[in-house]
Amino acid sequence: MSDQKNDSPFFIGWEAKTPKPIGAFLKKTALLLLVSSLVVAGIVTVLQSTVSTGRFDFGNVQEFTGVLIKSPVPMLVADKEVEGEKIFYLVGPMKYGFPTDVAEKHHLQQVTLKGTFIGDAQEAMIEVVDGSVASAGQAGANPLQVSDLGEVTLAGEIVDSKCHLGVMNPGRLKPHRACAINCLSGGIPPILVAQTADGQIAHYLLVGKDGSAIHDDVLEYVAEPVELTGALKVIGNRKALYFDPSTIKRL
Amino acid sequence: MSVSYKSVGWNGFKKRYDLILVIGVVLFLAIFMAVGIAIYPTVTAEILLMRATAIAAITLLHIILLIGPMARLNPMWLPLLYNRRHLGVTMFLTAFLHAVLAILTYHLGGSVNPIVSIFITDAGANMSAFPFQAFGFGALMILFVMAATSHDFWLVNLTAPVWKTLHMGVYFAYVMLVAHVSFGFLQAETSPVYAALMGLGALTIGGLHLRVGWGQKSLDEELQDNSDEFVEVCKVSDLTENIPLGATVGEDRVAVILYEGDKISCVSGVCQHQNGPLAEGQFKYGCLTCPWHGYQYRPNDGASPDPFTEKIPTFDIKIADGRVLVKRKPNPAGTPVEPATCNHR
Numbered sequence: 036m037s038d039q040k041n042d043s044p045f046f047i048g049w050e051a052k053t054p055k056p057i058g059a060f061l062k063k064t065a066l067l068l069l070v071s072s073l074v075v076a077g078i079v080t081v082l083q084s085t086v087s088t089g090r091f092d093f094g095n096v097q098e099f100t101g102v103l104i105k106s107p108v109p110m111l112v113a114d115k116e117v118e119g120e121k122i123f124y125l126v127g128p129m130k131y132g133f134p135t136d137v138a139e140k141h142h143l144q145q146v147t148l149k150g151t152f153i154g155d156a157q158e159a160m161i162e163v164v165d166g167s168v169a170s171a172g173q174a175g176a177n178p179l180q181v182s183d184l185g186e187v188t189l190a191g192e193i194v195d196s197k198c199h200l201g202v203m204n205p206g207r208l209k210p211h212r213a214c215a216i217n218c219l220s221g222g223i224p225p226i227l228v229a230q231t232a233d234g235q236i237a238h239y240l241l242v243g244k245d246g247s248a249i250h251d252d253v254l255e256y257v258a259e260p261v262e263l264t265g266a267l268k269v270i271g272n273r274k275a276l277y278f279d280p281s282t283i284k285r286l
Numbered sequence: 287m288s289v290s291y292k293s294v295g296w297n298g299f300k301k302r303y304d305l306i307l308v309i310g311v312v313l314f315l316a317i318f319m320a321v322g323i324a325i326y327p328t329v330t331a332e333i334l335l336m337r338a339t340a341i342a343a344i345t346l347l348h349i350i351l352l353i354g355p356m357a358r359l360n361p362m363w364l365p366l367l368y369n370r371r372h373l374g375v376t377m378f379l380t381a382f383l384h385a386v387l388a389i390l391t392y393h394l395g396g397s398v399n400p401i402v403s404i405f406i407t408d409a410g411a412n413m414s415a416f417p418f419q420a421f422g423f424g425a426l427m428i429l430f431v432m433a434a435t436s437h438d439f440w441l442v443n444l445t446a447p448v449w450k451t452l453h454m455g456v457y458f459a460y461v462m463l464v465a466h467v468s469f470g471f472l473q474a475e476t477s478p479v480y481a482a483l484m485g486l487g488a489l490t491i492g493g494l495h496l497r498v499g500w501g502q503k504s505l506d507e508e509l510q511d512n513s514d515e516f517v518e519v520c521k522v523s524d525l526t527e528n529i530p531l532g533a534t535v536g537e538d539r540v541a542v543i544l545y546e547g548d549k550i551s552c553v554s555g556v557c558q559h560q561n562g563p564l565a566e567g568q569f570k571y572g573c574l575t576c577p578w579h580g581y582q583y584r585p586n587d588g589a590s591p592d593p594f595t596e597k598i599p600t601f602d603i604k605i606a607d608g609r610v611l612v613k614r615k616p617n618p619a620g621t622p623v624e625p626a627t628c629n630h631r
Contacts, residue, residue: 039361039529045568046361047580048299048368060362069310072345075483076318079341082477086326129395203391204330208474210392213407213419217396 085208087236089155089201091162098149099123099161100171102178105142107242107275108224109133111161112178118152120159122179122271124224124240125150126197128162130214132222132250137168145172153201157238158273160200179271188264189239189276190286191229193253195219196240199228212258219250219257227263227276239267240275252280260286303369307376314342332391339384340471344463346377348487351460355494357577358501361566364577371436374456378426378433385426388419418469425462428455441560450561464488516604516611522628523608525550530574532565536614540601541565543574543585549625551585552601552612558619559596587622 039045044054053061101113101121109125109132117123125133125148148168150161195218198206205211207228219225227239243249244265265278318338322329350373357363393400393407408417432453434440441449464484472480519533519542530541532555539555541564553574555565562578569575573582573591582590583598590596597620602613605626617623 041526046365049580057362061365075345076314080318080321082479085474086329088328090328204328210470210474214392216407221396
């Protein structure tokens with residue numbers, strides 16, 4: 036296929052020396068391939084656009100005190116701010132939600148618990164250490180006010196709250212779909228990541244129309260552009276959408 | 287019963303080749319990680335490493351697939367082909383690390399078996415949920431089989447045609463990886479530069495293979511229709527001393543070689559080792575030498591010099607009116623054939 040001449044240099048791998056013209060060519064070609072590959076590495080790194088501000092303080096277990104609330108999803112209203120936050124969603128280790136029996140047992144009680152901070156600029160969460168929740172007082176009133184903002188239609192992407200708030204970053208879109216499905220199946224609350232009119236990212240906790248937790252009902256829509264219609268409420272300072280999962284529309 | 291195969295000869299060339307390869311992969315990963323963490327301090331390290339290993343593996347795969355056709359078009363590329371199996375194994379290991387990180391990160395820690403999770407979380411009804419993980423898993427399995435059978439031990443035991451067919455699986459793996467990237471990463475990271483890089487890579491690889499395949503097709507068709515017992519493959523004046531000329535006789539690729547001044551022989555054009563193109567080699571040290579790994583065969587009997595045992599078929603040959611005529615039916619491998627003689631030019 037190639038046109039060789041009688042004096043064409045010929046490479047034989049087991050020979051001690053590579054013919055000089057081939058050696059010179061090899062040096063240039065290897066350098067070109069190496070530099071091109073490293074340029075590709077640089078370009079691909081720089082152009083990533085899905086990394087968020089969320090973070091997970093892996094290995095830094097802290098003690099939190101406050102009132103535990105079981106619904107619409109397990110939360111802790113802390114006695115004092117941690118990382119500028121007082122309201123924390125609660126989840127279990129790995130890809131599991133906070134145990135419902137523990138939430139039921141300590142509902143509206145003052146508690147102490149140990150866990151790891153997860154959060155971004157908007158919301159925070161605690162990955163609670165198994166068995167670390169202890170009662171620290173009697174049950175009282177719900178410290179969170181709920182205000183109803185009426186029916187809204189929102190467009191965005193359904194993700195699992197734990198990964199998106201910082202355990203995995205990037206923790207959304209197609210490559211993360213499998214993880215989100217596993218997390219939601221394990222009881223981690225879903226949130227809708229939507230873009231506001233001014234281009235900001237907003238989070239909406241997703242709960243059933245009657246305020247019940249939803250997980251499996253949204254699995255098939257994870258990481259896809261969707262439109263949801265429901266009642267928008269503010270719980271404390273957290274926005275939540277109460278909606279019927281059977282009305283989800285793919286965009 | 288025993289088999290004979292040669293262990294890897296760690297000559298200086300292979301050591302330099304592997305050193306540059308390792309430095310290249312380490313630098314690639316280091317640059318990706320360092321720049322990534324500098325620009326995105328909140329990024330999860332394992333996800334960044336997962337991406338780094340993925341991009342490194344597919345970049346290596348492109349280089350691997352580039353070397354074959356480039357070596358056919360320009361023999362100066364042949365040294366890169368000589369040790370290409372080490373590139374392949376390195377690429378597999380890098381891709382394997384990517385897969386392990388993806389399974390640990392996305393699939394482990396839930397209620398579903400991580401391997402099962404790869405498939406049941408992958409199915410979707412539309413483009414944004416179109417399966418991509420299964421493509422990656424399938425490609426990894428092909429690459430594993432290739433890496434595991436890359437040693438000459440398997441080449442000898444499976445025989446070159448079977449081994450070669452098995453290793454053609456790299457093209458299936460490549461197509462599956464293009465689908466894996468296109469339906470996965472490119473659905474999230476939407477910069478057109480990513481799609482352009484992937485498209486450019488696929489077009490380059492596809493275009494080069496088509497170019498080389500077209501040239502080989504012309505060669506293969508050259509003498510297909512001639513039904514005579516002896517067929518003309520070329521004129522004596524077409525031959526250059528020590529440089530074989532490739533042709534197709536019947537269904538066999540052959541190499542016709544003028545050597546030692548006036549001798550002309552014809553042997554199979556397919557190396558017994560990895561089915562390399564002997565007609566693109568040279569006559570060196572008294573033997574027709576394969577351009578891929580330096581395997582050698584005597585032109586008059588198709589046998590490798592002692593102590594090697596490889597043999598290729600020979601063809602009866604004669605000269606008439608300045609034309610080189612080769613018998614259509616090959617002789618059994620290693621059969622001595624008296625060379626034709628000529629008054630060259």
